[in-house]
Amino acid sequence: MSRLVPDWVWAVMTIMQEAANQPFSTKLAVAEVIFRRTKKKYMSDGSVAGTVLWPLQFSGWNAIDDTPKYRERIECAKINADDPVVKDCLRAWYEAERGSDKSCGATHYANLSICNPSWAADMEVSAVIGHHTFFKEGK
Numbered sequence: 051m052s053r054l055v056p057d058w059v060w061a062v063m064t065i066m067q068e069a070a071n072q073p074f075s076t077k078l079a080v081a082e083v084i085f086r087r088t089k090k091k092y093m094s095d096g097s098v099a100g101t102v103l104w105p106l107q108f109s110g111w112n113a114i115d116d117t118p119k120y121r122e123r124i125e126c127a128k129i130n131a132d133d134p135v136v137k138d139c140l141r142a143w144y145e146a147e148r149g150s151d152k153s154c155g156a157t158h159y160a161n162l163s164i165c166n167p168s169w170a171a172d173m174e175v176s177a178v179i180g181h182h183t184f185f186k187e188g189k
Contacts, residue, residue, distance in 0.1 A: 057098035058143055061085075063126040064102040065139040067110025069182070074138050076180035079153035081139075081146035083184070084108075092157055153177050156184035 061084055069076045087094050087101045094101035102108050110123060129136055153159070154176035160167050161181045173185035 053097075053099075055099065057088075058140065059129070060098045060102050061143040061146075062136060062139045063123075063129060064108050064110060065142055066126050066129075066135060067123065068108060069180070070135050070139075072180040072182070074142065075152055076182055077139055077142040078145055078150060079156065079177065079179045079182065079184055080159065081142040082150060082153045083156050083159055085143075085146040086155075086157055090157070152179065153184040155186045157187060158185040159183060160185075 061081060064084060065077050065080050069080045084098065084101055086092070087107075088096060088098050093104045093107050103111055106112055110126070131137075156176045158169065158173060159182045160170060162170075162183050163181060170183075170185060172187075174188050175183055176186045177184040
């Protein structure tokens with residue numbers, strides 16, 4: 051099916067929201083989580099849009115008011131293909147599609163200096179990259 055907004059656009063916007071100011075390795079690991087969830091239909095309908103927009107899964111899409119995250123969504127929607135951050139996010143997405151595994155099988159991640167999600171207690175840490183801790187199921 052030819053989508054009006056291609057999967058890579060949803061991925062790049064989400065990677066930007068989640069890791070724009072992080073090193074490339076973090077962007078890559080976030081891309082892997084999105085890709086892996088999409089393929090597994092884990093909190094996903096099997097499309098990238100359906101993965102990143104699944105309720106309460108990717109914080110950049112969760113804001114419901116005029117918070118910095120809300121404005122960040124608007125900026126991501128005005129994506130500029132010449133922006134170096136966009137280029138890095140796109141490269142991360144393509145590497146994830148080709149099978150990279152920087153996140154060591156992760157399906158979740160969090161910045162534990164900002165939050166301590168309850169779901170993390172039941173997960174195994176698979177990698178720590180930049181400010182993010184990546185998790186996979188099982189302990």
